[in-house]
Each structure stands twice: as structure tokens, then as C-alpha cells.
Amino acid sequence: MRDRIIYRHWRPGDDDAILALLLPAEQFSISKDYYQKKFDADLEPEGIRLAFVNERAVGHVFGSRTFLFFEGKPQKFGMVTVMFVAPNMRRQGIATRLMRDLNAYFKRKGYRGSILYVETAKAYQLYQKVGYQEVTRELRTHLSPRPNSSLLKWTEVNRNDFDILHQLKKRWASQNFPVYWNVQSPEVHQYNMKQYRVLRRGASIVGYAEWDEPSEHRPQGLIREPMVPDEDPVEIITSVEAAIPSPRVWQTAEGSRYENPLRSLGYALQRTDWADMLLSFGPEIDWTGLARTFW
Numbered sequence: 001m002r003d004r005i006i007y008r009h010w011r012p013g014d015d016d017a018i019l020a021l022l023l024p025a026e027q028f029s030i031s032k033d034y035y036q037k038k039f040d041a042d043l044e045p046e047g048i049r050l051a052f053v054n055e056r057a058v059g060h061v062f063g064s065r066t067f068l069f070f071e072g073k074p075q076k077f078g079m080v081t082v083m084f085v086a087p088n089m090r091r092q093g094i095a096t097r098l099m100r101d102l103n104a105y106f107k108r109k110g111y112r113g114s115i116l117y118v119e120t121a122k123a124y125q126l127y128q129k130v131g132y133q134e135v136t137r138e139l140r141t142h143l144s145p146r147p148n149s150s151l152l153k154w155t156e157v158n159r160n161d162f163d164i165l166h167q168l169k170k171r172w173a174s175q176n177f178p179v180y181w182n183v184q185s186p187e188v189h190q191y192n193m194k195q196y197r198v199l200r201r202g203a204s205i206v207g208y209a210e211w212d213e214p215s216e217h218r219p220q221g222l223i224r225e226p227m228v229p230d231e232d233p234v235e236i237i238t239s240v241e242a243a244i245p246s247p248r249v250w251q252t253a254e255g256s257r258y259e260n261p262l263r264s265l266g267y268a269l270q271r272t273d274w275a276d277m278l279l280s281f282g283p284e285i286d287w288t289g290l291a292r293t294f295w
């Protein structure tokens with residue numbers, strides 16, 4: 001006879017069993033230390049859904065709270081991460097049940113929907129089966145340095161730029177979807193400002209981008225699509241070409257403001273396996289009039 005599968009949320013004392021399931025799973029960079037400090041304002045015990053067989057954890061998913069800026073305001077969404085089922089227990093509906101329980105919890109919390117990133121075809125099918133739809137997919141290209149006399153200039157972030165960057169993000173959020181919104185503090189602050197650059201037209205700041213310089217881990221760096229609400233995308237791309245001394249990876253999204261301008265400048269865009277998927281609770285979320293973004 002098959003052992004019975006118990007489904008429930010996290011309880012004190014579960015961590016050792018969960019770590020025995022997750023630590024061998026190399027795709028998650030979870031450490032024991034991180035797992036033991038997991039709870040904060042965005043993650044509650046009810047958001048960790050588990051499957052057990054006898055005392056062994058065989059399924060795990062994290063459902064935390066996030067905010068997306070939508071319909072003019074930040075709204076609460078569930079965010080799904082670290083979905084994992086023990087290899088010898090797959091294809092028995094465990095992940096489907098964990099997702100249904102998690103979505104029921106998100107609904108009880110009054111969230112507007114649930115969002116996740118997915119990388120593999122089988123997980124994509126799982127999420128589709130429980131009602132998620134693809135919002136957008138990550139695209140990448142290699143931007144080449146091209147000296148030019150762009151009037152838009154990229155510079156380092158200054159401490160007194162934070163407020164204006166926050167306002168620019170709000171404006172970007174009214175034109176693009178989905179945009180994550182940190183309700184506690186502005187996204188760019190003194191502890192992470194070195195990872196960003198601001199774009200200036202003369203004395204005015206018109207936008208910003210997350211901008212990783214090349215490193216051992218990422219030899220061509222990574223520039224996430226600049227959040228520049230009111231400038232021409234071709235000009236923005238040209239300004240980056242003028243600012244880089246060697247090729248850089250540029251990350252954008254299908255349906256973004258940059259997709260067609262990049263193609264028109266001769267860049268080939270590579271479709272990656274990373275998709276953003278969304279499930280609405282209550283009225284369907286309509287993102288058709290908005291450009292897509294990977295922010």
C-alpha cells in the first residue's frame with residue numbers, strides 16, 4: 001500500500017526535514033542559515049506549504065507577499081518561489097496540490113493575484129495547469145559599444161537622487177507591467193546605489209537602470225532595461241552604446257518598450273526560458289494596454 005501524503009503548512013520543528021529535501025537540490029541557492037531566518041513581514045508560516053510522507057518532507061513551496069504597482073497604486077500579490085518535489089515522488093500531483101493550497105491562502109489574505117518566474121517547461125505546464133498565464137518572457141542581447149554624441153549621459157547615483165528615482169519608477173509603473181514596488185523604502189538607497197546608474201539630460205535626471213559591471217560571474221556585465229519613462233527608446237539605447245567600453249548583456253522583455261527599437265538597430269534578441277506568470281484573484285488583471293517589463 002502507498003504511504004499517505006500529508007499536506008500542511010510550516011510548523012516549528014520542520015526545518016531539518018525541509019533542509020534534507022532542499023539542500024541537495026542545486027538549483028536553489030538556499031543555505032541552512034538563510035532558511036532558519038526566513039520569516040519576515042512578507043513570509044508567514046502559512047505561506048510555506050509542505051508535503052510529508054511519514055516524517056520525510058517530499059514537497060515544498062514558498063509563498064510570500066510582494067507588491068506590484070497596478071491601476072495607479074501598489075497592490076498586494078503572492079509570490080511563488082522554491083517549488084520543489086522530491087525526485088522519486090514526482091508526477092503524482094504533489095506540486096499541483098501545493099499550488100492549490102498556496103493560492104487558497106493567497107486568496108484568504110485578500111491578495112489581488114499571484115506572480116512567479118519560471119524557467120523550465122515542466123514547471124511552466126504545472127503553473128498553467130493551476131491557472132497562471134504568461135505575462136512576458138525575458139529577452140537578452142549583447143549591446144555593442146558605439147561612440148556617438150548622445151545628449152543623454154549615464155552617471156553614478158548621488159545620495160540626493162533617491163527621491164527623483166522613486167518618482168520616475170512610479171511613472172514607469174503607470175506605463176509598464178509588472179513593476180515590483182517596495183512599500184517600505186525606495187528601491188535605490190545608500191546601500192545599493194553602486195549597482196545603479198542614472199540617466200541625465202543636461203541637469204535633469206530622466207531615468208535609471210540597474211547596471212552590473214563585468215565580473216568573473218558575468219564577464220559581459222548585465223544592464224537591466226533602463227527605466228526611463230519619457231524618452232525615445234532608440235535614444236536611450238544609443239546613450240548606453242556611447243557609455244560602454246566593451247559589449248554588455250542587455251536584459252529586456254517580450255512586449256517591452258525596447259523590443260522593437262533594439263531590433264530596428266540590428267540587435268538579435270534571444271528568447272530565454274525565463275517567463276513571468278500571473279494568476280488573478282477576483283477581476284481579471286488586464287495588462288493589454290501596458291508595455292511589458294522585467295522590473
Ligand SMILES: CC(C)(COP(=O)(O)OP(=O)(O)OC[C@H]1O[C@@H](n2cnc3c(N)ncnc32)[C@H](O)[C@@H]1OP(=O)(O)O)[C@@H](O)C(=O)NCCC(=O)NCCS
Binds near residue numbers: 096117119125126127
Ligand atoms: C516542477 C515540479 C515541481 C513538478 O512537481 P510534480 O509534483 O511532479 O508535479 P505534478 O505531478 O503536480 O504535475 C503537474 C503538472 O506539471 C507538468 N509536469 C510535471 N512534471 C512534468 C514532466 N516531467 N514533464 C512534463 N510535464 C510535467 C504536467 O503538466 C503535470 O500535469 P499532468 O500530470 O496532469 O500532466 C518538479 O518536477 C520539481 O521539483 N522539479 C525541480 C524543481 C523545479 O523545477 N521547480 C520549479 C521552479 S520554477
